Amino acid sequence: MTAPVVRQFPGTIPDKGQSQTTFDTNVDAFLDWQALQFAPDLVAFVTWADGIRAALIAENLPSLTGKELDAVRVNAAGDGVEFADVTAAGWALLDDADAAAQRVTLGVRVIDAPGTAPLYACRAWVNFNGVGTVAILASGNVSSITDNGLGDYTINFATDMPDNNYAVAGSACSLDERTFQIPSSTSFGGPITKTTSAVRITSMSGGVSRDSANISVAIFR
Numbered sequence: 001m002t003a004p005v006v007r008q009f010p011g012t013i014p015d016k017g018q019s020q021t022t023f024d025t026n027v028d029a030f031l032d033w034q035a036l037q038f039a040p041d042l043v044a045f046v047t048w049a050d051g052i053r054a055a056l057i058a059e060n061l062p063s064l065t066g067k068e069l070d071a072v073r074v075n076a077a078g079d080g081v082e083f084a085d086v087t088a089a090g091w092a093l094l095d096d097a098d099a100a101a102q103r104v105t106l107g108v109r110v111i112d113a114p115g116t117a118p119l120y121a122c123r124a125w126v127n128f129n130g131v132g133t134v135a136i137l138a139s140g141n142v143s144s145i146t147d148n149g150l151g152d153y154t155i156n157f158a159t160d161m162p163d164n165n166y167a168v169a170g171s172a173c174s175l176d177e178r179t180f181q182i183p184s185s186t187s188f189g190g191p192i193t194k195t196t197s198a199v200r201i202t203s204m205s206g207g208v209s210r211d212s213a214n215i216s217v218a219i220f221r
Contacts, residue, residue, distance in 0.1 A: 163221075
């Protein structure tokens with residue numbers, strides 16, 4: 001394509017020897033011509049840049065095949081990158097805007113306590129009505145309550161404990177001030193039911209097992 005000629009006229013616009021429209025048309029044509037001259041170079045540059053990007057990815061990253069749910073991290077040696085498997089829960093944390101949102105996702109509340117003594121988490125808890133048809137009023141990591149008889153209940157965990165060495169704390173209350181205890185073998189005439197998946201407790205009054213209107217139990221490990 002031959003570059004158009006932009007004619008020069010003495011004087012200033014509009015006293016330049018031709019109409020404003022003709023002058024503007026000539027200038028526009030010249031600018032269009034310049035753009036066409038550089039277009040192949042611009043296209044070639046984009047192609048080159050895409051090639052460099054692809055080469056860098058191929059050289060520095062492992063294969064992306066089948067890695068839709070993985071995250072890239074620096075390896076232990078610090079001289080390359082690797083993929084780390086991320087669960088759906090992990091992605092939920094990564095998608096959170098800040099640490100506060102991550103705590104909400106985890107269901108964790110910040111505990112502010114004085115001193116240097118360590119803090120340990122409650123692994124399960126439940127507050128339930130043990131009279132008549134047993135009903136859970138509120139709970140955490142408790143799937144159900146089994147009514148074994150008068151004052152005799154089994155608390156079933158939604159997620160198992162790591163072992164049987166957990167501590168059980170609780171209280172039972174009603175109008176006649178019944179008390180709470182973990183059963184011994186003599187209380188039920190059989191072995192203690194304390195497993196990773198459940199714990200058996202009893203509500204008693206005067207040494208006799210009796211139902212209680214409100215029972216609270218917490219598990220610590």
